[in-house]
Amino acid sequence: MTTAINNKKVVLVVGAGDATGGAIAKRFAQEGFVACVTRRSADKLQPLVDAIQASGGEAHGFACDARKEEEVVALVEQIESQIGPIEAFVFNIGANVPCSILEETARKYFKIWEMACFSGFLNGREVAKRMATRQRGTILFTGATAGMRGAAGFAAFAGAKHGIRALAQSMARELGPMNIHVAHVVVDGAIDTDFIRDSFPEKYALKDQDGILNPEHIAENYWYLHSQPRDAWTFELDLRPWSERW
Numbered sequence: 445m446t447t448a449i450n451n452k453k454v455v456l457v458v459g460a461g462d463a464t465g466g467a468i469a470k471r472f473a474q475e476g477f478v479a480c481v482t483r484r485s486a487d488k489l490q491p492l493v494d495a496i497q498a499s500g501g502e503a504h505g506f507a508c509d510a511r512k513e514e515e516v517v518a519l520v521e522q523i524e525s526q527i528g529p530i531e532a533f534v535f536n537i538g539a540n541v542p543c544s545i546l547e548e549t550a551r552k553y554f555k556i557w558e559m560a561c562f563s564g565f566l567n568g569r570e571v572a573k574r575m576a577t578r579q580r581g582t583i584l585f586t587g588a589t590a591g592m593r594g595a596a597g598f599a600a601f602a603g604a605k606h607g608i609r610a611l612a613q614s615m616a617r618e619l620g621p622m623n624i625h626v627a628h629v630v631v632d633g634a635i636d637t638d639f640i641r642d643s644f645p646e647k648y649a650l651k652d653q654d655g656i657l658n659p660e661h662i663a664e665n666y667w668y669l670h671s672q673p674r675d676a677w678t679f680e681l682d683l684r685p686w687s688e689r690w
Contacts, residue, residue: 452502452528456480456520458510458567459536463637464586466492467659468534471667473501477532480523482508510537510563520570532582532670533571535564539604540588542597553600560604565611572619581624582670585612589632616679625677627669632684633657655687 455472459465460481469479473496481489481503489505496503504527508519523530539559543552568583575581589595591609594602609628616626634640634647634656641648650656662683669678684690 452478453531454478454480454523454528455532455534456482456523456530456567456571457534457536458482458508458563459538459586460489460492460505461536461637462492463635463659464631464662465534465536466495467663468536468666469503470496470499470501471660471663472532472670473499473503475667477501478528479503480506480527480530482506482510482519484509510567511558513566516563516566516570520567520574524574529578530571530574530581532584533568533575534584534586534666535567535608536586537563538586538588540590540598540601543600544597545599548600553603556600557604557607560601561607561611564608568611568615572615572624575624576619576622579623583612583615583619583624583626584666584669585609585626585628587612587628587630589630591628592630613679620677623674625669625672625674627678628680629662629666629669630680630682631657631662632682632690633688634685635659635662650685650687653687655685657683657685 455477457465457469460469469481473479479496483489486505486507493503493505506519508515537559539556541556585608587609588605590598590602591605612626612628619626636656636658
């Protein structure tokens with residue numbers, strides 16, 4: 445492993461989409477973190493990188509397939525050696541694809557697990573190795589209601605999200621004594637995204653009534669978790685609109 449060449453603090457957001465992931469990157473950048481953000485396509489990251497830089501922050505976008513071990517290892521090495529130590533890591537890949545168990549294919553089931561669970565292991569492991577040597581850091585996994593209970597038609601997604609929750613639990617117990625805070629965030633409800641606006645207009649209409657989640661408010665909670673004193677660390681945090689059914 446190569447030691448970082450400066451003392452900049454880095455937040456790595458894997459799955460930095462246009463809503464939650466991007467908002468988390470912006471929130472950490474406001475606090476002086478260098479935002480390193482990834483998606484499979486680097487071109488889609490440019491608006492986010494530009495927005496952070498326009499606000500006076502520093503950001504770098506990386507194309508990375510989070511399911512490919514060699515790409516993940518190279519990504520973490522590049523950030524640590526050329527930018528700075530990863531002080532906070534956020535795993536934010538969703539893969540919410542509904543399908544009846546009677547019609548689900550092995551290929552799609554496996555792909556959803558790779559995206560929403562296996563890639564969390566790969567990225568979390570690589571970042572944890574660096575944090576363990578420094579005896580500090582924050583690792584945050586984005587979960588979902590599917591990680592608490594499996595709904596009809598969501599067998600693949602539920603399996604993957606149950607898996608990422610179990611991974612987070614195990615990592616929290618192992619890494620906590622090393623001064624590494626691992627937490628799992630259950631995001632329960634529709635989020636203010638273009639997808640919800642276009643695909644579920646009746647749900648999006650609840651926005652003015654605080655009936656869907658605001659990405660900036662979600663991001664505020666991620667910063668809160670990172671900022672917690674270690675005598676009162678939270679492992680699991682549920683976020684849902686007041687009107688969402690449990």
